[in-house]
Amino acid sequence: MSRKQSPNPPHRTTHFGFREVEEAEKAPLVRNVFTNVAARYDLMNDLMSGGIHRLWKDEMVSWLRPRPGWQVIDVAGGTGDIAFRIRERMEGQGQVMVCDLTEDMVRVGRDRAIDSGRLDGLQWICGDAQRLPFPDRSFDAYTIAFGLRNVTRIEDALSEARRVLKPGGRFLCLEFSQVVLPVLDRFYDLYSFQLLPRLGQVVARDRDSYRYLVESIRRFPPQADLAARMADAGLEQPRWRNLSGGIAAIHSAWRL
Template structure:
């Protein structure tokens, strides 16, 4: 489903949840959602996943193979869960860049990391994943956790990530995916479209943003499609690992 763009009269469109919007409007609409949820993003993540998002991220950290001295780019790093762990792993000789397109999310992440005493080997960049402002062959590892589905042109973003990865470096994409059991999918649908907006309304007084999050998960490419997209972008040895029955998958690919 490369880039989900479909012609609608003369204007190029893409999806925003289940809604079709002009390509140039999607980033603005997504930004609106994340400006709205930034302050309570962590609380909502814990509520929505019953804390399991910490295990998904822990598994991602282990699969990253990041070691002392490495340079790591954490795209859509939001509130800095992954960056915090990476900063500990790379040590004083390494470098972590927490990048997010959304200033509200980046501010929350930066404040949290400073409060936790992380400094010296971490930098913050407000940047678009489609046009990464870094030189070629810069990073040993790039992660994008629960961010790719919000990117307007995913193929462009994947190519941009490949460009800034060092040869031999790896990309890890942690994202919601397609449940592997029909029964689980039905339960998950009910939860996402009925319960999730309700929790969103109660906690952040913003049901629409959480409805978008649920819809955007459904519109995101499934495991095999995303793996093919990574291959098409130029990644090699691509593979994915399903977690919690395929609700979430970790895709891995290397730059040759």
């Protein structure tokens, strides 16, 4: 009698913008997007937000209140905007590890640091938010800005955040979120889907990457849903602050 073979495990899918793709496909697709936009990423952020993203990042770091001597990991830290702010608040004491999936983004950030004379207290590494190459309980704080929506499995990234935080460590996520003002949401949809891809085509010569970025925002969990996922991952006391009517939001939690 022949042994009955077990069925093949089902393929798991996820979203890449509005497309459904195999989970294994998403990270290479995301890496390709940010490889394409790395050289003009900071310029596009200024143009797309009118510079408001700088205020959002300032608010995030102010809420974090980094202390001298901390060890901080900034995941999806790309070109260094959050890391530079944290390092300045630590008064020259402590380390910020910038970890990003895309080598070109890391290279741009490292070059920015060198060009601006930021030579101490910053380290740069390519790594996946779902499989961070660091031991348990390594960091006093974990930050991620505009990166969580690009991971394949948000729950895995949140679990990894908890794993690498020390007891008492702080988690902060800045991300585009769900607009809470009725008039603003209609204007924001028009701006996002009509103007941003065109701006990407003109400035970055890449319409498709910016269409993906707009679509990825719409697929990201709303504020309360993300807070619940944080709690499920073992991050405690989750809360959030809306920015600019919910266009963006900062989520906070602790590893206790």
